[in-house]
Amino acid sequence: MAYHFQFPRSTQGRLVLLTLFCLIACVAQAATVFAVEKLTVYSGRSERLIKPVLDEFTSKTGIQVDLLSSGTTELVNRLKAEGDRTPADLFLTNDAGSLEQARAAGILRPLNMREVDRAIPPQFRAPDNAWIGLSGRFWIIVYNTALVKPDELKSLLDLADPKWKGKLAIPNAGSEYLQAGVSVIRASYGDARTKEFLVGLKDNAGGQVYQKSSQIVEAVAKGQASLGIVNHYYIYRHLAAQPTAPIAAFMPDQQESGMGAIMNVAGVGIVRSTKHLESAKLLVEFLVAQAGQKLFADLDKEYPLHPEVKADPALVERKNFRAAQVPLTRLAELREPTLTLIEQVGLR
Amino acid sequence: MTTLRAHLSSPLQLVTLASAALILLPLGYVTSQALSADPAVWSRLWTTRIPELLTNTIWLSASVACLTLLLGVSTAWLVTRIEFAGRRLWEGALVLPLAMPTYVLAYIYSYLLGFGGPVEHVWQLIAGPQARVFSPQSYVGATLVMTLDTFPFVYLLSRSALLNLNVSFEEVSRASGISRLKTLWLVTLPLMRPSIAAGLALVILYVVSDFGAVSLLRYQTLTYAVFQQMTGRSDNTAASILSLLLVGLALLFLVTERWFRHRSRFYQTTGRYRRPERHRFGWLGTTLVTGYLALVVGASFGLPAYLLVIWSLSPEAQATIDNRFFGFLWNSGFLAACAATGGVLIGLPLAYMANRRPSWLNLGCLQAAYAGYVLPGPVAALAVLVLCLNLTPFLYGSVLVLIVAYVIHFLPAGLQSLEPALQQITPNLEEVARTLGLGVRQTWQRVTLPLMRNGFIVAWVLMFLQTMKELPATLLLRPVGFDTLAIRVWMEASEEYYQLAAPSALLIVLLGLPTLLLLLSKDWRAA
Numbered sequence: 096m097a098y099h100f101q102f103p104r105s106t107q108g109r110l111v112l113l114t115l116f117c118l119i120a121c122v123a124q125a126a127t128v129f130a131v132e133k134l135t136v137y138s139g140r141s142e143r144l145i146k147p148v149l150d151e152f153t154s155k156t157g158i159q160v161d162l163l164s165s166g167t168t169e170l171v172n173r174l175k176a177e178g179d180r181t182p183a184d185l186f187l188t189n190d191a192g193s194l195e196q197a198r199a200a201g202i203l204r205p206l207n208m209r210e211v212d213r214a215i216p217p218q219f220r221a222p223d224n225a226w227i228g229l230s231g232r233f234w235i236i237v238y239n240t241a242l243v244k245p246d247e248l249k250s251l252l253d254l255a256d257p258k259w260k261g262k263l264a265i266p267n268a269g270s271e272y273l274q275a276g277v278s279v280i281r282a283s284y285g286d287a288r289t290k291e292f293l294v295g296l297k298d299n300a301g302g303q304v305y306q307k308s309s310q311i312v313e314a315v316a317k318g319q320a321s322l323g324i325v326n327h328y329y330i331y332r333h334l335a336a337q338p339t340a341p342i343a344a345f346m347p348d349q350q351e352s353g354m355g356a357i358m359n360v361a362g363v364g365i366v367r368s369t370k371h372l373e374s375a376k377l378l379v380e381f382l383v384a385q386a387g388q389k390l391f392a393d394l395d396k397e398y399p400l401h402p403e404v405k406a407d408p409a410l411v412e413r414k415n416f417r418a419a420q421v422p423l424t425r426l427a428e429l430r431e432p433t434l435t436l437i438e439q440v441g442l443r
Numbered sequence: 444m445t446t447l448r449a450h451l452s453s454p455l456q457l458v459t460l461a462s463a464a465l466i467l468l469p470l471g472y473v474t475s476q477a478l479s480a481d482p483a484v485w486s487r488l489w490t491t492r493i494p495e496l497l498t499n500t501i502w503l504s505a506s507v508a509c510l511t512l513l514l515g516v517s518t519a520w521l522v523t524r525i526e527f528a529g530r531r532l533w534e535g536a537l538v539l540p541l542a543m544p545t546y547v548l549a550y551i552y553s554y555l556l557g558f559g560g561p562v563e564h565v566w567q568l569i570a571g572p573q574a575r576v577f578s579p580q581s582y583v584g585a586t587l588v589m590t591l592d593t594f595p596f597v598y599l600l601s602r603s604a605l606l607n608l609n610v611s612f613e614e615v616s617r618a619s620g621i622s623r624l625k626t627l628w629l630v631t632l633p634l635m636r637p638s639i640a641a642g643l644a645l646v647i648l649y650v651v652s653d654f655g656a657v658s659l660l661r662y663q664t665l666t667y668a669v670f671q672q673m674t675g676r677s678d679n680t681a682a683s684i685l686s687l688l689l690v691g692l693a694l695l696f697l698v699t700e701r702w703f704r705h706r707s708r709f710y711q712t713t714g715r716y717r718r719p720e721r722h723r724f725g726w727l728g729t730t731l732v733t734g735y736l737a738l739v740v741g742a743s744f745g746l747p748a749y750l751l752v753i754w755s756l757s758p759e760a761q762a763t764i765d766n767r768f769f770g771f772l773w774n775s776g777f778l779a780a781c782a783a784t785g786g787v788l789i790g791l792p793l794a795y796m797a798n799r800r801p802s803w804l805n806l807g808c809l810q811a812a813y814a815g816y817v818l819p820g821p822v823a824a825l826a827v828l829v830l831c832l833n834l835t836p837f838l839y840g841s842v843l844v845l846i847v848a849y850v851i852h853f854l855p856a857g858l859q860s861l862e863p864a865l866q867q868i869t870p871n872l873e874e875v876a877r878t879l880g881l882g883v884r885q886t887w888q889r890v891t892l893p894l895m896r897n898g899f900i901v902a903w904v905l906m907f908l909q910t911m912k913e914l915p916a917t918l919l920l921r922p923v924g925f926d927t928l929a930i931r932v933w934m935e936a937s938e939e940y941y942q943l944a945a946p947s948a949l950l951i952v953l954l955g956l957p958t959l960l961l962l963l964s965k966d967w968r969a970a
Contacts, residue, residue: 182923
């Protein structure tokens with residue numbers, strides 16, 4: 096006997112049906128999550144920079160990766176709130192300070208992996224390997240070659256000089272690069288000098304406060320701003336796409352007694368409560384191995400941390416400049432007072 | 444006492460109370476968090492951020508209000524008092540901007556007016572190679588975008604006021620030899636005042652609670668600052684404090700709007716004796732009027748829509764239309780369907796009890812449900828987040844939390860159409876059904892529900908479409924793998940990948956068009 100499904104006539108019946116439909120959809124959505132071996136990655140890096148790398152991992156191992164891209168601090172807050180119930184297996188982000196904070200909050204899992212010890216020098220990872228640096232980036236000056244001559248530039252701190260008023264583009268106060276950069280300046284020169292610097296920065300930037308580093312590079316390339324402070328790889332990514340753009344990178348604070356360029360790393364940590372430890376380790380292994388490190392160098396124009404992997408030839412060679420002597424692990428403890436200082440100055 | 448017990452005994456009553464609690468609890472938590480904050484945080488915010496944020500928010504609202512007043516009233520007057528070729532077409536077209544979410548319009552204008560953008564090129568041809576147009580990332584830019592997006596509120600209200608006015612007043616004035624413009628100034632506008640004021644209050648409420656445009660145009664308002672505090676700091680105290688201020692500000696405008704709407708009843712004349720006679724314009728007049736309307740509609744809808752289509756057809760954009768894209772579409776639809784269904788299920792008992800048993804308790808619950816009006820997206824997200832962390836931490840990061848935030852945020856829009864639908868059913872019908880021997884449940888099934896079906900559907904569709912384009916709460920609360928179309932637009936647009944953002948944006952606009960039909964027919968308030 097054929098079974099005829101009859102659509103309920105009464106409104107109440109339809110309502111019940113609709114609710115049922117939604118429930119089924121909910122369950123179906125949940126079911127797909129558990130069907131195949133899958134890793135969930137919380138990523139504070141721009142999706143454009145990290146997705147190609149993760150796609151490469153998926154095509155190599157067959158392990159699917161679910162990506163939640165969001166702000167770094169937002170994700171740390173989220174991981175703290177979710178505790179052991181978090182769906183995340185790994186936390187990947189652009190700032191060592193945030194990674195160290197996550198480690199201190201007990202979110203990340205200490206790792207004992209020979210592959211990591213061999214590939215990444217110890218100053219670029221947590222002592223217990225709860226987070227592991229993957230690629231290095233420097234907070235440097237991008238300038239428009241038609242508007243600024245490189246000999247006008249020396250230190251980041253000079254950007255507070257009134258002569259750059261209306262010509263400077265800076266990231267917004269929520270940017271972890273800015274926070275980390277200010278922390279390093281505080282550690283090198285003290286709070287009073289840093290505050291003076293920030294006040295000048297705020298005045299000079301005016302309305303040119305951007306959410307994304309790529310926007311700053313774009314603005315400098317168009318001449319809307321003469322110079323800006325960004326992570327180095329945004330400059331080289333822009334130049335790779337548009338080789339004729341009138342921009343160049345300046346590595347600041349290399350003068351004698353200067354603090355050196357401000358370095359930060361993007362890194363990854365395995366979330367303590369992960370249920371997919373083996374796959375998560377596979378991903379870490381993939382990221383620190385030469386092949387993975389080469390992806391960061393080629394696609395993203397970052398400095399790979401693996402000593403045997405070369406950076407993109409367009410970049411200033413790593414051995415030709417100095418980095419600031421503030422250990423990455425200190426970025427976390429420096430952060431809260433830095434935020435207060437930033438707020439006091441009233442940076443947006 | 445007995446009445447109270449009788450009240451509490453009915454299951455429907457319990458449902459009503461639970462729904463009201465669901466809405467009030469989050470707000471209560473945020474308030475208490477803000478009030479119990481360390482005074483040092485308060486004073487730090489007062490000395491640094493709050494003055495700037497308050498002035499920015501108020502200035503933006505004020506200038507948008509002035510401009511929407513001009514645009515809205517003038518366009519409404521033209522399409523109701525002047526007869527020209529294509530009048531009916533323009534009458535409908537003037538609502539179209541409401542289908543553009545503010546963040547879509549904002550990103551299109553940051554391209555158009557941006558440094559080295561098309562407008563600047565044209566301007567440099569006229570004014571010399573060094574000429575610059577104003578930056579869209581500024582007070583002027585934010586004002587322009589918000590004005591173009593919200594003037595239809597004033598237009599719709601003014602139009603219906605003009606259509607419902609008793610034309611005799613105007614005719615008397617004209618018969619006494621007063622010119623057409625002077626009549627407008629001395630008679631028509633004063634009569635329209637309550638409707639205009641209600642429209643303006645609505646515009647201001649919208650501006651105050653907008654997140655999309657101000658975040659893309661980097662204009663610091665309270666709503667944007669709440670979002671920034673939530674994403675940039677490791678505790679939510681500062682965000683709660685700013686939220687409280689924002690809720691206070693929004694409440695002020697909501698009360699104003701209610702007050703004007705209430706007053707406007709005095710001006711409604713009961714019977715309209717005939718249609719207003721429309722003055723016919725010659726070819727010159729028609730050209731001028733058409734030119735003006737085309738400029739307004741073109742700037743607010745035509746040109747942006749054209750750009751979206753062109754960008755969507757570009758090869759870069761076409762490459763993004765893959766399985767992932769359809770996944771985003773499915774996520775948007777799924778979340779919106781859940782939120783709309785949840786909203787109807789929660790709104791129905793609230794509206795029913797308030798109408799059929801209007802006790803103080805039930806009316807209070809209904810009013811509580813309207814709290815969503817004063818909870819801008821980031822604040823609703825913050826409220827739900829704080830509640831969830833305190834009461835049900837195991838739900839954090841699940842779809843349910845996001846859906847609760849949507850329901851709280853959009854329930855007022857749904858209630859706007861559920862309530863009248865219920866009011867229109869006279870209780871007599873239900874009573875007749877009961878005397879004819881139907882039980883309570885059967886009466887509900889066979890009489891009440893079928894009669895209010897339309898209100899039901901309208902409420903569902905409205906909540907569905909609003910959820911579809913919601914941005915800040917989704918950004919803050921979405922679970923893994925729940926990126927929606929709106930999120931994609933925002934992510935691509937905030938890195939200025941205009942083409943890549945276009946397909947999602949276009950789809951959101953297209954899906955928003957059906958709401959406009961509903962708006963034109965009756966429920967204009969809900970957009």
